[in-house]
Amino acid sequence: xxxxxxxxxxxxxxxxxxxxxxxxxxxxxxxxxxxxxxxxxxxxxxxxxxxxxxxxxxxxxxxxxxxxxxxxxxxxxxxxxxxxxxxxxxxxxxxxxxxxxxxxxxxxxxxxxxxxxxxxxxxxxxxxxxxxxxxxxxxxxxxx
Amino acid sequence: xxxxxxxxxxxxxxxxxxxxxxxxxxxxxxxxxxxxxxxxxxxxxxxxxxxxxxxxxxxxxxxxxxxxxxxxxxxxxxxxxxxxxxxxxxxxxxxxxxxxxxxxxxxxxxxxxxxxxxxxxxxxxxxxxxxxxxxxxxxxxxxxxxxxxxxxxxxxxxxxxxxxxxxxxxxxxxxxxxxxxxxxxxxxxxxxxxxxxxxxxxxxxxxxxxxxxxxxxxxxxxxxxxxxxxxxxxxxxxxxxxxxxxxxxxxxxxxxxxxxxxxxxxxxxxxxxxxxxxxxxxxxxxxxxxxxxxxxxxxxxxxxxxxxxxxxxxxxxxxxxxxxxxxxxxxxxxxxxxxxxxxxxxxxxxxxxxxxxxxxxxxxxxxxxxxxxxxxxxxxxxxxxxxx
Ligand SMILES: [Zn+2]
Numbered sequence: 424x425x426x427x428x429x430x431x432x433x434x435x436x437x438x439x440x441x442x443x444x445x446x447x448x449x450x451x452x453x454x455x456x457x458x459x460x461x462x463x464x465x466x467x468x469x470x471x472x473x474x475x476x477x478x479x480x481x482x483x484x485x486x487x488x489x490x491x492x493x494x495x496x497x498x499x500x501x502x503x504x505x506x507x508x509x510x511x512x513x514x515x516x517x518x519x520x521x522x523x524x525x526x527x528x529x530x531x532x533x534x535x536x537x538x539x540x541x542x543x544x545x546x547x548x549x550x551x552x553x554x555x556x557x558x559x560x561x562x563x564x565x566x567x
Numbered sequence: 568x569x570x571x572x573x574x575x576x577x578x579x580x581x582x583x584x585x586x587x588x589x590x591x592x593x594x595x596x597x598x599x600x601x602x603x604x605x606x607x608x609x610x611x612x613x614x615x616x617x618x619x620x621x622x623x624x625x626x627x628x629x630x631x632x633x634x635x636x637x638x639x640x641x642x643x644x645x646x647x648x649x650x651x652x653x654x655x656x657x658x659x660x661x662x663x664x665x666x667x668x669x670x671x672x673x674x675x676x677x678x679x680x681x682x683x684x685x686x687x688x689x690x691x692x693x694x695x696x697x698x699x700x701x702x703x704x705x706x707x708x709x710x711x712x713x714x715x716x717x718x719x720x721x722x723x724x725x726x727x728x729x730x731x732x733x734x735x736x737x738x739x740x741x742x743x744x745x746x747x748x749x750x751x752x753x754x755x756x757x758x759x760x761x762x763x764x765x766x767x768x769x770x771x772x773x774x775x776x777x778x779x780x781x782x783x784x785x786x787x788x789x790x791x792x793x794x795x796x797x798x799x800x801x802x803x804x805x806x807x808x809x810x811x812x813x814x815x816x817x818x819x820x821x822x823x824x825x826x827x828x829x830x831x832x833x834x835x836x837x838x839x840x841x842x843x844x845x846x847x848x849x850x851x852x853x854x855x856x857x858x859x860x861x862x863x864x865x866x867x868x869x870x871x872x873x874x875x876x877x878x879x880x881x882x883x884x885x886x887x888x889x890x891x892x893x894x895x896x897x898x899x900x901x902x903x904x905x906x907x908x909x910x911x912x913x914x915x916x917x918x919x920x921x922x923x924x925x926x927x928x929x930x931x932x933x934x935x936x937x938x939x940x941x942x943x944x945x946x947x948x949x950x951x952x953x954x955x
């Protein structure tokens with residue numbers, strides 16, 4: 424399969440998270456857990472700094488967690504102009520309890536009334552689009 | 568093992584006018600030459616004598632390009648400090664180490680920017696190293712990323728809006744006396760602050776730093792040599808750099824603590840090696856990509872806590888000449904202008920000399936904190952001769 428994100432590769436950060444995006448394009452939410460000691464490492468890395476293992480299992484998880492923080496963007500920032508028409512939009516940083524509270528970013532959809540830290544959210548996996556720079560993504564929705 | 572404490576000093580300061588971003592008539596390299604030549608004249612040194620060059624972040628005016636214009640006899644040492652504005656005081660450590668080990672005698676520490684000839688500063692500052700996790704989800708600017716931390720600082724740890732406002736107001740208050748300050752005409756009363764437009768919750772316009780064209784340089788020499796030069800030396804007492812375990816390039820997954828500046832360990836090392844503590848500091852230049860991050864830096868350095876930040880961070884306490892902790896006495900990154908934070912080091916030096924436009928009388932210990940929340944940062948303490 425040809426992956427959209429691979430054809431539109433963004434260079435930056437550690438760069439060990441291809442499997443994350445590949446999984447999302449396959450409509451699965453997976454995070455990396457050390458194959459030897461079980462430590463969750465996020466963002467993904469090439470080696471487990473705790474035990475020295477180079478092997479990770481990408482574990483399939485439910486995209487569910489709690490809002491760790493959030494911001495509402497009111498301005499068309501330079502490198503995310505694709506979202507100009509959505510301003511103001513909210514980006515949420517969600518803690519995933521199942522993965523030792525790894526924090527995953529995603530845009531909020533649905534009703535944002537009363538948004539605050541700690542609220543439970545559920546994620547939906549979205550296919551690549553221009554707004555997501557042709558990467559797959561997760562959007563979060565507050566569980567009411 | 569020897570420590571850098573008091574072994575070197577800042578003896579020259581050069582700072583070009585600050586232009587609104589994209590309006591400099593000159594490229595960054597020319598501005599950089601101007602700042603370094605001015606710093607040399609200020610110190611009473613010939614620019615030809617500079618044999619060491621240290622900068623940070625994505626600086627493009629490297630020694631190789633400067634030397635023909637400076638008449639450099641030989642570049643004997645050159646280095647770039649990781650990674651963004653976090654690197655500034657750390658650059659002093661590198662300069663000091665180069666001098667103490669005999670690798671260089673006169674080291675320029677500097678930063679130059681001209682957006683008209685480069686890309687948007689905040690894109691330049693990001694060094695094309697923004698992870699897909701951000702860009703895919705509508706986040707690209709440091710302001711948006713730091714807004715996530717600010718929400719935690721305010722909503723989870725309870726630091727009030729009044730603290731953010733006071734920090735901005737102190738910066739603009741000081742800017743009014745500084746002819747270089749880009750924001751000197753703005754009277755930032757409560758109403759102006761409260762009505763300013765939202766940028767990224769919880770940040771309003773006046774919570775954010777500026778972006779300017781300009782250059783700034785300081786010259787560092789040995790303490791011995793400093794005694795024989797024109798200006799009162801600002802001795803480098805400590806300037807540690809680093810990142811705590813559990814921090815780093817972690818895309819908002821910092822664990823040991825998240826909402827402040829990531830500078831607790833740095834500050835502790837600085838206090839330990841300088842022999843001073845927060846209560847001894849006379850004046851502080853606090854790097855502010857955004858004001859809440861500067862508040863985080865002050866908390867990490869022990870000036871206040873989450874609990875008493877609202878009480879401590881008031882306009883009265885933060886302004887010269889007689890506040891408990893006058894900060895950003897040139898106007899700082901918010902109101903003087905933003906050459907990637909480098910102007911703060913010039914002002915920290917002026918406070919030791921006694922020639923700031925908002926002088927703290929008799930200031931002997933002058934702090935400059937590096938980029939807060941940066942994946943690697945640093946912090947630095949300058950002192951007058953009596954503090955050695
Ligand atoms: Zn492991």
